[in-house]
Amino acid sequence: MRHRVPTFALGSLAAALLAACGGGGGGSEAPKTTLSGTVADGYLKGATVCLDVNGNSICDSGEPSGITTDGGKYTLTGITASDETKYPVLVSVPATAIDSDNPTGTVGKSYFLSSPAGKGSFVSPLTTLIQQKVVAGASIDTAESTVKTLLSITDTTVSLFSDYVAAQGTAVQTDATTAGRYARTHEAARVVAASLQAGYDALKSDSNAKAVQKVLLAQAEDALSVQKVTAADTSNPTFSTAGVVAADSPNTLKKILAYEKGNTVAATQTVNIDFDVVAGSQAVSCGVALTGLGTKATSGQVKDLRFYITNVLLIDAQGNTVPVKLDDNANQSRDVALIDFEDATGKCPTSTGTVTTYKSIAGKVAPGTYVGVALTLGVPVKSADADKVSLNHSDTTAATTPPLLTNASMAWSWQSGRKFSKIEFVPDAPITRPTGTTTTWNVHLGSTGCKGDPTKGVVTACTNPNRMDFSFAAFNASTQKIVLDLAELFKNSDLSYDSGGAAGCMSGTTDPECAGIFEALQIGLASGLPINGGAAQKLFAVKAK
Structure with missing residues (x-):
């Protein structure tokens, strides 16, 4: 004859086991871990990395953060495993940061980088483009595929979340080898970084960081698009900061930003601005x-x-x-x-x-x-x-x-x-x-x-x-x-x-x-x-x- 085990007894046993292991209720904290990764345009030293816990696209005090060292390496401590997959990685690159592409000097102008949640092992201008598309509602896979199409990369073995600096080696940007394709992603990343730098200083003090990043990344995508369609071979384009960087004037970016942020107050107050021309004291x-x-x-x-x-x-x-x-x-x-x-x-x-x-x-x-x-x-x-x-x-x-x-x-x-x-x-x-x-x-x-x-x-x-x-x-x-x-x-x-x-x-x-x-x-x-x-x-x- 089989005996039925009361379900309450199993529940009590599970609770006891959890209590013995320190789990369950009682306010016990999840185990702490670390998150390590690399930040690059070229490898960036002296940049601030954080998890964007509150979702405002800014590295705030109190959020897990660290500073990149040689080779663009960073480590965030005191986080949980779920934090790594829940929050995107943000990077604030100051003008004083050192880029391994230019090891004798600083980057000169500040900008920002990011990467989707769970993808913090390598953060670059290209993962920043991907994160912007994720923010807009795309899946990570779809966003990465869209950016790869922009770069004319069809090789499924190439990942935009891989360290392109290491994968490139000494190769130049070409479609002939995997290393050459990684070289192309590296050069494209330089174009994006240069485009972000061109307008960031004019907008970075704005309170809406998300809108600022959206405007500047749209400019960066335009820069890549122009270079792609004007290349001699559009199936194998090359990218260069010496070519086209879609830099518009700061006032243009401010006007675009005003529309992106939206104006909750209707424009109803009339404005008339008169112009005149003189030549010193002479009317013209x-x-x-x-x-x-x-x-x-x-x-x-x-x-x-x-x-x-x-x-x-x-x-x-x-x-x-x-x-x-x-x-x-x-x-x-x-x-x-x-x-x-x-x-x-x-x-x-x-x-x-x-x-x-x-x-x-x-x-x-x-x-x-x-x-x-x-x-x-x-x-x-x-x-x-x-x-x-x-x-x-x-x-x-x-x-x-x-x-x-x-x-x-x-x-x-x-x-x-x-x-x-x-x-x-x-x-x-x-x-x-x-x-x-x-x-x-x-x-x-x-x-x-x-x-x-x-x-x-x-x-x-x-x-x-x-x-x-x-x-x-x-x-x-x-x-x-x-x-x-x-x-x-x-x-x-x-x-x-x-x-x-x-x-x-x-x-x-x-x-x-x-x-x-x-x-x-x-x-x-x-x-x-x-x-x-x-x-x-x-x-x-x-x-x-």
Whole structure:
């Protein structure tokens, strides 16, 4: 005869065993363990690593953390085994960190890295891209597959969670060997890191770290996409930081970030910002004679005077920037405005000009009290809104292209880009050149070193964005206007002479005439990026109406 064992007896025995082993209730803690791994672009020494326990994408005090040592090694102590698989790994890379790709110097600019929960053994710019896709809802496997497709890596033995520095050895990036494919991931990681560095300093103080990381990683993916589609063999692309890094101006990133964060307060407060142009103490318009411009005190008249303004941000007393949503009209769309002082009179030709001028921008902002303003001279790569429509490099015949960007006289041929400024001056005497003379000294500002075909739907990026950011800590739109000073623009330029090539400055990095113009714009001629946020610029100023 079989005997039934009472279930309560088994339950009591299990409880006793658990109690004897220190388990069960009573508040006993789970066993502690450590998490070790490696951090790399090249191996990074001096970076802070943590588990993002509270999910805010910042290494906070109290979260398990450590500092990377030689070879990018780190160890986190005092965690549980479940912590490792529950929380993502974050890395804060300071400007002083040492990269083994450049062992004699520091990385120079701070940035961030991350890796999904359970994948902390190797953290890199590529695992950071994967983590961003995981945050957006993808599985780890799907996210890794998407990034591998971006790199044209189909080899299933290659893992983006593997140490590509060690796996690469001495191989160069190629599709011929597994080591070569790991070399490709290493070079792609460098491109991502460089792209993150290009914009991080402008946004890192923002309170919403998740939104900051999303914006910068989208820029980094654009950089990889452009390099891939412009490679001679797109099935085996190579990546290089000397190629295209999709670096937009800091003000552009701030405007995009404002949309990513979302604005809980409707923009209902009207904003009107007036513009004017002077040449020192002289008023400027078509048909008006100007004197004393440039290093040779040249006299003459303007022939054209138009420029694009974007990223209009008002600044409150606490230093917060709030986006102005520009109204839509023939001269304003997608938060870009074409300021137009050319009226087809005097030296300003009717063949390429317009009789109608546009000297004030109009829009709306969230209600508040604002004390300053920030703006950008130029056209962004893409609109800052959720639609992300291509702007600077776009098909002029496409329905999504705003009318103010279809003006043929404000366009130039490379990758369908725009002239951010078309400021042309005709001296009274012909301009001397090595091969003869010319009549017009041009300031055509625009992005250069561009890759990607916008007619094929490819995001176009440029080595030299050449957008000018500027701001005024004190500005009252009701009593003041923003004034462009041609005397400051031409302060370091000889308007009676041109050394050859493009007449005047058309944004060429080797054009001698561009050195003085870019100094006035406070844009690095070699890099195409704003110098210190344009803090020292005197081209634009605030004056009473």
